[in-house]
Amino acid sequence: MIETDKRLAALAAVAEVRAGMIVGLGTGSTAAFAIDALGEQVRAGLMISAVATSLATERHARAVGIPLIDLPATIDLTIDGADEIDDACHAIKGAGGAMLREKIVAAASARMLVIADGSKRVARIGAAKIPVEVLPFAEAFVAARLADLGGAPVLRAGFVTDQGNRILDCRFPVDTDMRALAAEIAGIPGALGHGLFLSEVDAAYIASDGVVTRLERGARTR
Numbered sequence: 183m184i185e186t187d188k189r190l191a192a193l194a195a196v197a198e199v200r201a202g203m204i205v206g207l208g209t210g211s212t213a214a215f216a217i218d219a220l221g222e223q224v225r226a227g228l229m230i231s232a233v234a235t236s237l238a239t240e241r242h243a244r245a246v247g248i249p250l251i252d253l254p255a256t257i258d259l260t261i262d263g264a265d266e267i268d269d270a271c272h273a274i275k276g277a278g279g280a281m282l283r284e285k286i287v288a289a290a291s292a293r294m295l296v297i298a299d300g301s302k303r304v305a306r307i308g309a310a311k312i313p314v315e316v317l318p319f320a321e322a323f324v325a326a327r328l329a330d331l332g333g334a335p336v337l338r339a340g341f342v343t344d345q346g347n348r349i350l351d352c353r354f355p356v357d358t359d360m361r362a363l364a365a366e367i368a369g370i371p372g373a374l375g376h377g378l379f380l381s382e383v384d385a386a387y388i389a390s391d392g393v394v395t396r397l398e399r400g401a402r403t404r
């Protein structure tokens with residue numbers, strides 16, 4: 183059922199893709215449904231080009247025939263999954279370790295859509311692990327700073343990002359001010375990116391028991 187919901191959410195987002203667009207392709211099991219659907223449309227004649235947010239997505243996109251380009255200055259529309267999303271379209275991403283490239287692609291995008299099954303929808307983000315990508319040289323230093331912030335960082339064992347870096351998974355107290363936290367993490371030298379997406383997501387398609395709900399963010403803040 184969850185797989186059906188992931189697919190339905192993905193199809194709803196893919197319906198926003200128009201000919202000629204540059205599309206950002208997310209990473210993960212939900213984004214994979216969007217890549218499959220777009221690949222089908224490309225093979226049927228839809229002209230788009232795409233930017234991949236991970237090496238896995240790059241391989242998948244090539245396999246289904248979607249033409250890929252390097253990151254341009256502007257992307258028209260990005261479709262990506264999330265680990266948690268609230269009704270204001272604040273999200274946590276990065277369970278698959280791709281959040282650094284995902285954040286760059288999101289920032290370059292005129293519009294970003296999150297797709298998810300209903301298990302990802304929460305009243306307030308923060309229960310999911312918040313991953314922080316760290317330069318290996320700076321691992322102990324960044325871990326200590328994250329611990330000072332209350333994040334109880336844990337190294338993701340055996341995992342190396344597409345950029346050759348490590349991930350520290352953090353859990354912060356539930357009442358943490360996420361916007362202040364995002365700024366604090368961004369200010370730690372050696373912390374290269376994190377999974378808090380507080381301003382990037384414009385809308386979300388969330389499917390539960392076969393019904394797709396669309397969440398639309400208010401005024402864009404960036």
Ligand SMILES: O=C[C@H](O)[C@H](O)[C@H](O)COP(=O)(O)O
Pocket residue numbers: 208209210211212213262263264265275276277278279280281284
């Ligand atoms: O690094 C991984 C990405 O942020 C994914 O988009 C996120 O973890 C959701 O993945 P899934 O759709 O597999 O739950």
